[in-house]
Amino acid sequence: MKIIVPMAGRGSRLRPHTLTIPKPLIPIAGKPIVHRLVEDIAGVINQEIEEIAFIIHESFGKQVEEDLIAIAEKLGSKGRIYYQNEALGTAHAIMCAKDSMSGPIVVAYADTLFRADFALDTSADSVIWVKQVEDPSAFGVVQLNGNNQIVDFVEKPKEFVSDLAIIGIYYFKSGETLRSELQYLLDNNVVKGGEYQLTDGLENMKQKGMKFVPGKVDEWMDCGNKEVTVDTNSRMLRFLHNDGVNMVSASARIENSTIIPPCFIGDDVVLINSTVGPNVSLGRATHLTNTTIKNSLVQTHAHIKNADLDNAMIGNHAAFDGNFKAVSIGDYSVLE
The missing domain is CATH 2.160.10.10 (Hexapeptide repeat proteins)
Structure with missing residues (x-):
């Protein structure tokens, strides 16, 4: 299993704290956000993590790269650095790490944390991690059929279709398949708002009959700005305290x-x-x-x-x- 972490954005909403380090290295309860993220993913998938690929902006510098490699090594994994120097969308970001897209992979955006206790369905072509929310109109959501399979992705629905919000973590049984679908978007210039979007690749995969299922997390914590980051720190402290840490x-x-x-x-x-x-x-x-x-x-x-x-x-x-x-x-x- 490999984990791919797109994190090339500096995190402008969290300034001034991201002027000297990127947002995923901001500590939450004593560990960088991205360290907690990959650690918790490893706990859910319960498999050996062969490699963690970090997609960063080249301007982050060598110290950040060394810190990220060290995070991977603490989990017994190989760390690998890729660069995305232009903000061309989620699909483009993931494809910057195309050399790591083989075998089963998890793609996780490094501005969110979670708590979960579900068994990963490795028979599915993809597992999209979701959280039930009160106001789905503010999120991208998944729609399910009677067999608990995902049949549609809806961005910020104005009318109720589902209350399961996509949190930005995805499992793919075949990294090669995802790479092929995203390469198609790049080769054919399939863009929305000037960017290549992962959801377009997911839609193509679904139309080909691939099986998508939800992975429901218990808690979803954002680190987008100062207010929610401080709140996330408080919530994580309470979780760890209750765990006896x-x-x-x-x-x-x-x-x-x-x-x-x-x-x-x-x-x-x-x-x-x-x-x-x-x-x-x-x-x-x-x-x-x-x-x-x-x-x-x-x-x-x-x-x-x-x-x-x-x-x-x-x-x-x-x-x-x-x-x-x-x-x-x-x-x-x-x-x-």
């Missing part, structure tokens, strides 16, 4: 401070006269002094003092001293 590093120094779980406290964090939690992630070597913080995500090496924070997101190496509450401070910013 220890999220407080033994190397943290805690002086006259209180931690209200669930919280992630990274290596070498220092807490002095502070109250942390609930729902807070503090990255490696972050220092808090005289601070109360809850429902917030702080990355690495930040220094925060004299603060009362709620619904905050603070970047790497940032310094904050003040009385603001709901803040979003990018890497290396200083507010004193």
